[in-house]
Amino acid sequence: MAKILKNREILLVVAIAALLMAITLRFPGFVAPANLARVYNDTSILIILALGQMAVILTRCIDLSMAANLALCGMVAAMINAAFPGVPIPLVILAVVVLGALLGSINGLLVWKLDIPPIVVTLGTLTIYRGTIFLLSNGAWINAHQMSDAFKALPRAPLAGLPVLSWLSVLAIAAVYLLMTRTPVGRAFFAVGGNPHAAVYTGIDVGRTRFLAYCLSGALAGLSGYLWVSRYAVAYVDIAAGFELDIIAACVIGGISIAGGIGSVPGAVLGSLFLGVIKNALPVVNISPFAQLAISGTVIIIAVAVNARAEKRKGRVILKKAEAV
Amino acid sequence: MKILKALMVTTAVSLALMAGTAHAENKKIALVVKALGIGFFEAANKGAQEAAKELGDVEIIYTGPTSTTAEGQIEVINSLVAQKVDAIAISANDKDALVPALKKAMDRGIKVISWDSGVAPEGRAMHLNPSSNPLIGNMIIKLAADHLPEGGDVAVLSASATATNQNTWIEEMKKVQGNYKGINVVATVYGDDLADKSYRETQGLIQSYPNLKAIIAPTSVGIVAAAQAVEDAGKVGQINVTGLGLPSEMAGHVKAGSSKSFAIWNPIDLGYSATMIAYDLIGGAEAKPGAELKMGRMGTVKLDENNEGAMADPFVYDASNVEEFAKIF
Numbered sequence: 001m002a003k004i005l006k007n008r009e010i011l012l013v014v015a016i017a018a019l020l021m022a023i024t025l026r027f028p029g030f031v032a033p034a035n036l037a038r039v040y041n042d043t044s045i046l047i048i049l050a051l052g053q054m055a056v057i058l059t060r061c062i063d064l065s066m067a068a069n070l071a072l073c074g075m076v077a078a079m080i081n082a083a084f085p086g087v088p089i090p091l092v093i094l095a096v097v098v099l100g101a102l103l104g105s106i107n108g109l110l111v112w113k114l115d116i117p118p119i120v121v122t123l124g125t126l127t128i129y130r131g132t133i134f135l136l137s138n139g140a141w142i143n144a145h146q147m148s149d150a151f152k153a154l155p156r157a158p159l160a161g162l163p164v165l166s167w168l169s170v171l172a173i174a175a176v177y178l179l180m181t182r183t184p185v186g187r188a189f190f191a192v193g194g195n196p197h198a199a200v201y202t203g204i205d206v207g208r209t210r211f212l213a214y215c216l217s218g219a220l221a222g223l224s225g226y227l228w229v230s231r232y233a234v235a236y237v238d239i240a241a242g243f244e245l246d247i248i249a250a251c252v253i254g255g256i257s258i259a260g261g262i263g264s265v266p267g268a269v270l271g272s273l274f275l276g277v278i279k280n281a282l283p284v285v286n287i288s289p290f291a292q293l294a295i296s297g298t299v300i301i302i303a304v305a306v307n308a309r310a311e312k313r314k315g316r317v318i319l320k321k322a323e324a325v
Numbered sequence: 326m327k328i329l330k331a332l333m334v335t336t337a338v339s340l341a342l343m344a345g346t347a348h349a350e351n352k353k354i355a356l357v358v359k360a361l362g363i364g365f366f367e368a369a370n371k372g373a374q375e376a377a378k379e380l381g382d383v384e385i386i387y388t389g390p391t392s393t394t395a396e397g398q399i400e401v402i403n404s405l406v407a408q409k410v411d412a413i414a415i416s417a418n419d420k421d422a423l424v425p426a427l428k429k430a431m432d433r434g435i436k437v438i439s440w441d442s443g444v445a446p447e448g449r450a451m452h453l454n455p456s457s458n459p460l461i462g463n464m465i466i467k468l469a470a471d472h473l474p475e476g477g478d479v480a481v482l483s484a485s486a487t488a489t490n491q492n493t494w495i496e497e498m499k500k501v502q503g504n505y506k507g508i509n510v511v512a513t514v515y516g517d518d519l520a521d522k523s524y525r526e527t528q529g530l531i532q533s534y535p536n537l538k539a540i541i542a543p544t545s546v547g548i549v550a551a552a553q554a555v556e557d558a559g560k561v562g563q564i565n566v567t568g569l570g571l572p573s574e575m576a577g578h579v580k581a582g583s584s585k586s587f588a589i590w591n592p593i594d595l596g597y598s599a600t601m602i603a604y605d606l607i608g609g610a611e612a613k614p615g616a617e618l619k620m621g622r623m624g625t626v627k628l629d630e631n632n633e634g635a636m637a638d639p640f641v642y643d644a645s646n647v648e649e650f651a652k653i654f
Contacts, residue, residue: 029532042525144553144577145651156557232520233553233577239520279522283529289486289515 008255011306012270016277023281030281037162043276044169045224045231047269049243050250051176052217054268057251058189059210060196060260061118065107066221067243068129071235073100073225075133078142078151078235085148092151096222103129104218108211118210126244133237144233155230165227172220177265185212193260250275253303271303351384354603355405356596357398357415358389359442364573365654366416369441369596373414376600379621383604386410395419402426406433412603415449416441424448436606440599443633450612451628453599455590457635458490461543461569462497464588464639466505468567469539472585476507477538480530482551482568484518484544494543511537516547523550531558542568548587552578572642572650579647591640592654598623598636 023030030036049066056063073096080092103125110121144152155165180186188209191199196206229235254271256263278299282292356373358366370387377383386405390397395418403426405413413430417423417439427437427448437444440453456464469479481498483491495513502510511534516523523546530537531554540555542548548570555564561582570587578584598620605619606612612632617625626634642650 027533035532038528042528141574143574144549145580146577228521232524232550234520234549234574241519243521280525280528283514283526284533286512286533 009264009266009270012254012267012274016270016274019274019277019281023277023285026285027281030284037166039276039280040169040273041163041166042280043272044165045227046246046250046276047169047272048172048220048224048227049217049247050254050268050272051172051265052220053247053251054254054256054263054265055176055180055189055213056118056210056217057248057256057258058193058260058263059206059213060193061111061210061213062122062248062258063104063107063214063217064119064122064244064248065103065125065129066217066247067240068126068133069100069103069218069221070225070228070243071237071239071241072103072129072133072136073222074229074239075137075142075225075235075237077226078147078229079136081148081151082142082146085151089150089154093223093226096226097219098222100222100225101215101219104214104216104221105211107218108214111214112207112211115207130237137235137237139237142229142235147230147233152230152233155227165231168223168227172223173265173269176216179216180265185209189213190261193262195261246275249300253300274299274303351382352412352604352607353384353386353408353410354412354414354600354607355386355388355410356599357401357405357413358387359416359418360393360397361389361391363654364652365592366596368592368653369416369599372593372596372598373600375593376597376604376621380601380604383600385600390418393418395422398423399426402430406430406435409433410435411607412436412438414438414440414599414603415444417444418442420445421448436603438599438603438606438612440595446631449632450606451602451618451632451634453595453602453626454633454635455595456637456639458493459497459500460635460638462494462499463501464641465494465541465543465568466498466502466508466510468586468588468641469541469565470505470508472565472567473508473538476505476509478509478511478534478536479539479541480511480534480537481513482523482526482530482540482542482544482547483513483515484547486515488518488544491543498541516542516544516550518544518546520546520550523547524554527551527554528558531555531560531564537564539565539567542566542570544568545570545574548584549574549578552581552583555583556581569639571654572647573652573654575642576647576651579642579644586641586643588639588641590636594623594640595636597621598626602626 020031053063053066076099077092077096080087107122107125110116111118155163157164159167188204191204192206192209199206228240250272251268253274254267256267278296356370373385377385388401390401398418406429413435420443424445424447427444431437437449438451439449443452481495483495514526514530516526540551542551548566548568552566555561555566566584567587569589571589575584575587601621602618610618612628614628614630614632616628619625623637626636628634
């Protein structure tokens, strides 16, 4: 029992189930399968982003520029579509994924080659990317009627009962899971975060690994950029403003240690779902908007508190006898 | 009449000569905008030109900086003072920073008014607001009621719970709610002017109120997100999204049917009215609290204790005109 309680993923599943039950008391329709599918679909973008953030956090870094990267890639996708409606959508997606990875690699290079603290680097690129959107768009919006129907339809297209958006997040989860558990790079993410010095001795290039983590988070932010703009059918400078905090919160709730080295794909997914359920439940349970903010914050603090307790490593006593004396 | 006019011109010319200036016969009214190249202001210029044509003896100088800075506008004002224009009608980039430059202009006898975005009272004779809080509050519920002859449930999707202007409009709306029989405001939710939160709040409204007939969103981010959520939920035709939005942002949703109509100020009318008021002031009208200034086809504007006035009801956009205005702003 104690072992089960220590398993974060199971704890989170229990917490989400309890949360769903509590919501049902006030709004029974919430747990209807169709509604749960809708909640998952709404959380898909957060899940995709949290997977990228997880890789970065695992290497003892942080990516504050993800939401700005998303917004820039989203704007570029919308502008390509508005200017050349004939360009096939998969090509647009490919373009923004590559662009996102490039933007992520800028973070990675600065962290790797110049050894600037990640929080400073990504805080800087956050504003640079937002500013770039303004320069590109001149502050103008790209609106629903300027986007082609195909551009808006893709994430909504139903496929075996779920929208493509949901399937894309499933695909991302599977891909990142394989990357984390079955490839040398995935293991390197954990090694670099767990103990950078030891990682060097095992022949892992710490800087290069961090660089790759940033490329991954950038590429996923680029993909999310298209999804976001297409889902809400509008692109402007401020889209997803402040969303980087939601992404990091999802990771933290999911048990990914800000100190690096600890975390898992299921954790990131469950952390995102936990936030997603709260975000979707608050509008229907009829709570004042001021209380909503307080509730979201409280949940995050509780999650971090639980997390910190789980992480606390006991110092190893190596001189038992001396202690006894 | 002709003699009188000739006499006036002669006087004006001689006065001008005495002052060592070269006043033309035409009154020069400068329309100073936040920045050139913005559709909204180009439209205001269109209105100003219309007013000039109607008045006959007015020349419009449409100008502004290339980017929305107060410094740029100060340079523009200084050059207009040097050109000895008769009036400056400005949409300010900064409420206070322009005051010294505009004061200088007023000292030289130039009539200064602000419109759209105001200047502090000491820097202008009057300020023209596109509309007023009571007019907006009334308009947003009227938009919903117009398409609900039998009444029904409506909900409000606002920006943040602390947004002053939205709260004022909603308050004003509730004051006049009794005038619209059968319209029942069931909830006010807050999307924080974030597309994703507004979208989710709309989904919440659709779930919580199955009989919902209209959503009023007096915020441009909210109205777009709500329209999109209604389209995605397949509720087009059942739920009408309305409120305040920009034609370019709403054109797609009006076409999709999720929004039957919405409102925002008409920039053409705004440029027209600003020009008319400036002309009225040049003609000797005085801008003081309680005064009524002439705005041509837009009627008159009554000034309050701050020398501010409201032009008109917000202008309603629907399928018949949204495409045309979408090209403007």
